[in-house]
Amino acid sequence: xxxxxxxxxxxxxxxxxxxxxxxxxxxxxxxxxxxxxxxxxxxxxxxxxxxxxxxxxxxxxxxxxxxxxxxxxxxxxxxxxxxxxxxxxxxxxxxxxxxxxxxxxxxxxxxxxxxxxxxxxxxxxxxxxxxxxxxxxxxxxxxxxxxxxxxxxxxxxxxxxxxxxxxxxxxxxxxxxxxxxxxxxxxxxxxxxxxxxxxxxxxxxxxxxxxxxxxxxxxxxxxxxxxxxxxxxxxxxxxxxxxxxxxxxxxxxxxxxxxxxxxxxxxxxxxxxxxxxxxxxxxxxxxxxxxxxxxxxxxxxxxxxxxxxxxxxxxxxxxxxxxxxxxxxxxxxxxxxxxxxxxxxxxxxxxxxxxxxxxxxxxxxxxxxxxxxxxxxxxxxxxxxxxxxxxxxxxxxxxxxxxxxxxxxxxx
Amino acid sequence: xxxxxxxxxxxxxxxxxxxxxxxxxxxxxxxxxxxxxxxxxxxxxxxxxxxxxxxxxxxxxxxxxxxxxxxxxxxxxxxxxxxxxxxxxxxxxxxxxxxxxxxxxxxxxxxxxxxxxxxxxxxxxxxxxxxxxxxxxxxxxxxxxxxxxxxxxxxxxxxxxxxxxxxxxxxxxxxxxxxxxxxxxxxxxxxxxxxxxxxxxxxxxxxxxxxxxxxxxxxxxxxxxxxxxxxxxxxxxxxxxxxxxxxxxxxxxxxxxxxxxxxxxxxxxxxxxxxxxxxxxxxxxxxxxxxxxxxxxxxxxxxxxxxxxxxxxxxxxxxxxxxxxxxxxxxxxxxxxxxxxxxxxxxxxxxxxxxxxxxxxxxxxxxxxxxxxxxxxxxxxxxxxxxxxxxxxxxxxxxxxxxxxxxxxxxx
Numbered sequence: 083x084x085x086x087x088x089x090x091x092x093x094x095x096x097x098x099x100x101x102x103x104x105x106x107x108x109x110x111x112x113x114x115x116x117x118x119x120x121x122x123x124x125x126x127x128x129x130x131x132x133x134x135x136x137x138x139x140x141x142x143x144x145x146x147x148x149x150x151x152x153x154x155x156x157x158x159x160x161x162x163x164x165x166x167x168x169x170x171x172x173x174x175x176x177x178x179x180x181x182x183x184x185x186x187x188x189x190x191x192x193x194x195x196x197x198x199x200x201x202x203x204x205x206x207x208x209x210x211x212x213x214x215x216x217x218x219x220x221x222x223x224x225x226x227x228x229x230x231x232x233x234x235x236x237x238x239x240x241x242x243x244x245x246x247x248x249x250x251x252x253x254x255x256x257x258x259x260x261x262x263x264x265x266x267x268x269x270x271x272x273x274x275x276x277x278x279x280x281x282x283x284x285x286x287x288x289x290x291x292x293x294x295x296x297x298x299x300x301x302x303x304x305x306x307x308x309x310x311x312x313x314x315x316x317x318x319x320x321x322x323x324x325x326x327x328x329x330x331x332x333x334x335x336x337x338x339x340x341x342x343x344x345x346x347x348x349x350x351x352x353x354x355x356x357x358x359x360x361x362x363x364x365x366x367x368x369x370x371x372x373x374x375x376x377x378x379x380x381x382x383x384x385x386x387x388x389x390x391x392x393x394x395x396x397x398x399x400x401x402x403x404x405x406x407x408x409x410x411x412x413x414x415x416x417x418x419x420x421x422x423x424x425x426x427x428x429x430x431x432x433x434x435x436x437x438x439x440x441x442x443x444x445x446x447x448x449x450x451x452x453x454x455x456x457x458x459x460x461x462x463x464x465x466x467x468x469x470x471x472x473x474x475x476x477x478x479x480x481x482x483x484x485x486x487x488x489x490x491x492x493x494x
Numbered sequence: 495x496x497x498x499x500x501x502x503x504x505x506x507x508x509x510x511x512x513x514x515x516x517x518x519x520x521x522x523x524x525x526x527x528x529x530x531x532x533x534x535x536x537x538x539x540x541x542x543x544x545x546x547x548x549x550x551x552x553x554x555x556x557x558x559x560x561x562x563x564x565x566x567x568x569x570x571x572x573x574x575x576x577x578x579x580x581x582x583x584x585x586x587x588x589x590x591x592x593x594x595x596x597x598x599x600x601x602x603x604x605x606x607x608x609x610x611x612x613x614x615x616x617x618x619x620x621x622x623x624x625x626x627x628x629x630x631x632x633x634x635x636x637x638x639x640x641x642x643x644x645x646x647x648x649x650x651x652x653x654x655x656x657x658x659x660x661x662x663x664x665x666x667x668x669x670x671x672x673x674x675x676x677x678x679x680x681x682x683x684x685x686x687x688x689x690x691x692x693x694x695x696x697x698x699x700x701x702x703x704x705x706x707x708x709x710x711x712x713x714x715x716x717x718x719x720x721x722x723x724x725x726x727x728x729x730x731x732x733x734x735x736x737x738x739x740x741x742x743x744x745x746x747x748x749x750x751x752x753x754x755x756x757x758x759x760x761x762x763x764x765x766x767x768x769x770x771x772x773x774x775x776x777x778x779x780x781x782x783x784x785x786x787x788x789x790x791x792x793x794x795x796x797x798x799x800x801x802x803x804x805x806x807x808x809x810x811x812x813x814x815x816x817x818x819x820x821x822x823x824x825x826x827x828x829x830x831x832x833x834x835x836x837x838x839x840x841x842x843x844x845x846x847x848x849x850x851x852x853x854x855x856x857x858x859x860x861x862x863x864x865x866x867x868x869x870x871x872x873x874x875x876x877x878x879x880x881x882x883x884x885x886x887x888x889x890x891x892x893x894x895x896x897x898x899x900x901x902x903x904x905x906x
Contacts, residue, residue, distance in 0.1 A: 098550045132570065138510045139574050140581040147580070150588050151573035154566035158544065161563035162551050168559070169552035176562050180592065181637050225593050 083115040084249035085207065089122075089217065089239035093256045094313035095159050096126035098166075104313065105166035107254075108212050112172065117207040119246065121217045121239040122163050124155025145190035149219075149229045153179075156216035156235070164214045174212040177203065179219040179227070184238065186220030186228045193220050193228035194296070195237065198245040207246075215242060233294030240297045244304035251306050253293060254313035259320030260285065260292055262484040263337040267472045270485040274335065275318070278325035281335045282308075284427040284461045288338035298322065325429050333437055334428040334482035337475050341422045341468055343373060344396040345453065346403060347388040350413040353380035357410060361387070364402050370395045374423070374456040374465065388454055390465065393419055421453065422471040425463040426478055438462045444481045448473055495527040496661040497619065501629065501651035504538035505668045506725035507571050510578075515725065517578035519666075520624050524584065529619040531658065533629045533651040534575050536567025557602035561631075561641045565591075568628035568647070576626045586624040589615065591631040591639070596650065598632030598640045605632050605640035606708070607649065610657040619658075627654060645706030652709045656716035663718050665705060666725035671732030672697070672704055674896040675749040679884045682897040686747065687730070690737035693747045694720075696839040696873045700750035710734065737841050745849055746840040746894035749887050753834045753880055755785060756808040757865065758815060759800040762825040765792035769822060773799070776814050782807045786835070786868040786877065800866055802877065805831055833865065834883040837875040838890055850874045856893045860885055 088111065090104050104120070111118045124132075132152050136143045160176035167174035179186075182203060186193035206213045217235025220228045230237055236253055243251035260282065263271040277285075279302035286295040292310055301308040301322060311319030329335070351357060358377075365372055375389040391399045396419055403415045431437045438455075441462050445452055450473065454465035466474055479485060500523065502516050516532070523530045536544075544564050548555045572588035579586035591598075594615060598605035618625045629647025632640045642649055648665055655663035672694065675683040689697075691714035698707045704722055713720040713734060723731030741747070763769060770789075777784055787801040803811045808831055815827045843849045850867075853874050857864055862885065866877035878886055891897060 098547070101551060135510075135570065135574060136577060139513060139577045143577050144580050147573045147576045147586075147588055150576075150590075151570050154569045157566045157569070158547065158563050161559045161561075162547060164559045164562075165548060165551045165555050168556050174559075176559055178562075178639075227590075 085117040085119065085246050086111050087119045087121060087239050087243040087246070087248045087251045088254060089235055089252065090120065090254045090313055091235065091256070092123045092126035092128070094254050095122055095163065098162075100313070101162050101166045102170070104163055105170045105172070107313065108167060109170055109172045112212060118212045119203060119207070119242055119248070120163060120212060120214045121235055121242060122156060122159045122214060123217050123235040124159055128155040128158070146226055149190045149227050152229055153216070153219040153227045156218050160214045160216045167212050167214070172212060173210060174214055175206050176214045176216070178216050180221040180225065182215060184220045184241070186222055186230070188222040188224075188226065188228065190228055192231040193222070195220060195230070195241045198241055200242065200245040203242070203246065231294075233297070236294040236297035237300060240300040240304075240306055240308065243306045244300060248306065250309060251301065252309040252311055252319075253297075254311050255292065256312060256314065257292065258312045258315055258317045259310045260322070260336070262335070263475050263479050264339065267339070268337070268475050268479050270476070270479060272484065272486050273317075274320050276321045276323060276329070277335055278329050278429050279322060280325060280460055281427050281429055282322045284425070284458070285336055285338050288340055288423065288425045288427065288461070288463065293322075330430050330433055332428060333430040333434045334426045334484065335430070336427050337478050337482075337484065338425045338427060339422055339471050339475050341471060342393050343390040343421060343423055343465070344393045344417060344419040345388055345390050345421050345465060346396075346399055347386060347416040348403065348412050348414075349386055349416070350384040350411070351387045352411055353383050353385050358387070360410065361403075361406060364406060365391070365399060368398055368402055370399050370402070374454050374463065376454045376456070390421070390423070390454070420468040421465050422468045422474075423463050423465050424471065424474040424478065425461050426482060427461045429460050431460050440481065441478060444477050445474060448477050450474055497529040497531065497658050498523050499531045499533060499651050499655040499658070499660045499663045500666060501533040501647055501664065502535065502666045502725055503647065503668070504535045504540070506666050507534055507575065508538035512725075513574050513578045514582070516575055517582045517584070519725065520579060521582055521584045524624060530624045531615060531619070531654055531660070532575060532624060532626045533647055533654060534568060534571045534626060535629050535647040536571055540567040540570070558638055561602045561639050564641055565628070565631040565639045568630050572626045572628045579624050579626070584624060585622060586626055587618050588626045588628070590628050592633040592637065594627060596632045596653070598634055598642070600634040600636075600638065600640065602640055604643040605634070607632060607642070607653045610653055612654065612657045615654070615658065643706075645709070648706040648709035649712060652712040652716075652718055652720065655718045656712060660718065662721060663713065664721040664723055664731075665709075666723050667704065668724060668726065669704065670724045670727060670729045671722045672734070672748070674747070675887050675891050676751065679751070680749070680887050680891050682888070682891060684896065684898045685729075686732050688733045688735060688741070689747055690741050690841050691734060692737060692872055693839050693841055694734045696837070696870070697748055697750050700752055700835065700837045700839065700873070700875065705734075742842050742845055744840060745842040745846045746838045746890075746896065747842070748839050749890045749894075749896065750837045750839060751834055751883050751887050753883060754805050755802040755833060755835055755877070756805045756829060756831040757800055757802050757833050757877060758808075758811055759798060759828040760815065760824050760826075761798055761828070762796040762823070763799045764823060765795050765797050770799070772822065773815075773818060776818060777803070777811060780810055780814055782811050782814070786866050786875065788866045788868070802833070802835070802866070832880040833877050834880045834886075835875050835877050836883065836886040836890065837873050838894060839873045841872050843872050852893065853890060856889050857886060860889050862886055
């Protein structure tokens with residue numbers, strides 16, 4: 083049997099008893115004949131505690147030094163997990179990013195992995211030991227500590243699985259797998275047994291918080307079979323893998339929602355070349371990410387332009403727009419922080435016509451006004467008033483045959 | 495002006511306000527024209543918290559992994575101190591041991607520094623930045639994290655001062671300097687303005703907890719002027735430096751005491767070659783350190799043998815002795831955990847006769863029985879009943895002219 087990479091999130095190593103549980107799971111995989119690499123996040127709450135210390139010293143921390151402080155959370159966790167494996171009678175060695183080595187660019191706080199030299203890990207595995215690797219962190223070319231951003235441990239795990247040619251990467255979390263919708267707001271949501279990389283990528287982007295987006299991109303690029311499992315259950319979880327014919331028979335695989343966005347609408351924007359570039363260039367200069375952009379057809383040389391930003395960026399985005407009003411002759415800047423983006427996702431859409439129309443009909447039937455629309459090959463997103471989030475998700479879940487009773491057997 | 499290394503202990507960086515204080519002190523030294531290197535310990539209580547986590551996972555931790563966990567305390571501290579310096583308007587970069595690099599042997603938990611490559615530090619200093627280095631930690635040849643043992647940050651600081659050719663190394667702590675005796679038990683104790691390396695070495699070995707012994711050895715070997723200062727005061731502190739003529743005029747520089755020892759006495763040990771080696775070899779095999787050893791002259795081929803061990807090792811030492819009783823024909827093993835070692839230290843003893851006799855006379859006059867005696871060129875130690883510790887220290891302090899009123903001016 084080959085190599086297995088298992089990633090455990092903060093709640094899975096949240097206390098000593100849970101750390102022991104992780105150790106036992108790792109040794110079970112070893113006993114089954116796998117070479118085992120664990121990727122471990124900081125104990126639940128630890129990253130926030132460390133960020134709190136940083137903020138107490140300065141509200142505007144240098145990102146290199148913040149990374150030095152924050153990376154200790156994973157360091158503590160890998161040491162403790164290695165010790166727990168030894169206490170259970172196994173053999174284990176912990177690795178920090180610079181010991182592996184996991185080389186990233188120098189963008190502190192959201193560094194990207196550039197390459198992995200897995201030689202030291204491979205040697206440890208050959209010696210029959212479990213390798214316990216600190217997630218979330220990297221080292222740049224000059225030996226500075228970097229971090230990969232929230233959820234970065236997922237990416238560490240998938241990148242290691244790719245570098246080691248692992249047969250699978252298992253992401254352990256506190257849910258049983260990937261669901262057709264968020265079970266907290268949609269009681270009929272079902273766990274999926276399989277989902278394609280493309281769909282998972284859309285779901286991750288759309289606000290389903292199970293996996294970091296970049297980890298899915300990595301898995302897709304290197305064709306790493308990715309399991310999402312619960313560390314508190316023996317449930318097989320959800321397999322994220324390449325698309326196949328059976329998947330395409332299902333029109334919609336899941337419903338995602340995202341309440342973390344806000345909308346800005348600019349009235350009477352001049353319909354001239356360079357105006358959009360001026361507006362979105364100014365936002366980009368302030369590092370404000372824009373998601374959906376919708377522009378109406380121009381009337382008398384002017385058009386309305388709406389876009390969404392992450393809710394915490396709304397005030398900054400309004401400031402940027404206010405600074406452009408005079409220059410561009412915009413008549414008004416409106417904004418709305420009470421919105422939600424509700425999306426349907428499915429590779430089957432490619433082969434099924436009229437899916438978007440069906441979505442709009444369902445929302446209309448519930449009296450939900452659609453403020454913005456955005457589509458891709460395998461998803462349709464609608465921005466609606468935030469108060470309709472649950473209603474929209476549940477109605478769409480039923481309409482597209484995802485309720486537990488309706489579709490068990492097709493994907494399960 | 496040259497390079498200055500300042501070391502701040504755990505209480506000096508115990509909270510955010512104290513960290514800011516350290517930042518201001520460092521920038522004051524920069525403003526005075528020094529290149530400044532800070533060596534920082536973990537925030538007070540943090541190392542114990544981390545060790546607590548380790549012990550909760552396993553009572554017998556692998557030392558490599560324990561070092562991985564414990565070394566995070568200093569890592570958090572250097573990041574926060576660097577941030578605090580930046581917040582005060584200065585420029586600073588933090589360094590971990592592997593970034594400096596501080597190379598040690600592979601003896602986890604009490605590694606020894608083998609060499610320091612200070613190239614990266616020198617570059618940072620040339621750029622006008624404060625270098626903030628994690629104390630207590632090193633990296634071995636294979637890139638594993640090591641730690642130097644309790645107080646190891648002192649050694650990091652002195653070793654860096656030697657490697658950088660610094661003009662001085664300042665050890666900031668929560669006391670004003672080195673005292674003639676522990677002020678907690680001897681109210682007339684005075685702060686010394688200067689003390690020789692040799693005396694400091696004896697005082698450190700004898701239980702005065704101001705400096706780690708190895709840091710003094712390093713300072714003596716590389717002739718680094720070492721200041722002991724308080725980070726909460728502008729007092730100049732105590733200079734630890736090479737011996738000079740003025741020092742030799744003082745017979746006794748300080749009185750040390752150590753209550754962390756226990757005595758074992760073996761009755762009727764056969765006076766044969768190899769017996770002592772058998773006894774102390776067996777203790778060494780169990781990593782039990784022995785301090786004072788006293789053997790009576792043999793009578794009828796047998797002698798009594800007494801030695802002291804650290805109090806926590808007493809039970810283990812008794813076990814080892816019990817296992818030898820039959821083999822060696824020892825008639826009894828006695829032990830006493832209620833002892834103290836009281837010592838007088840001074841380079842002046844070399845030129846003054848009768849110092850030991852004067853010590854014994856003082857103790858006798860107070861009715862204190864001497865259980866064991868050990869001497870070196872510049873110290874005399876007596877083991878006495880623990881309950882006499884304060885009385886012995888105070889009487890000797892007065893006898894050798896160390897009380898505040900008596901000797902101000904000679905050394906002050």
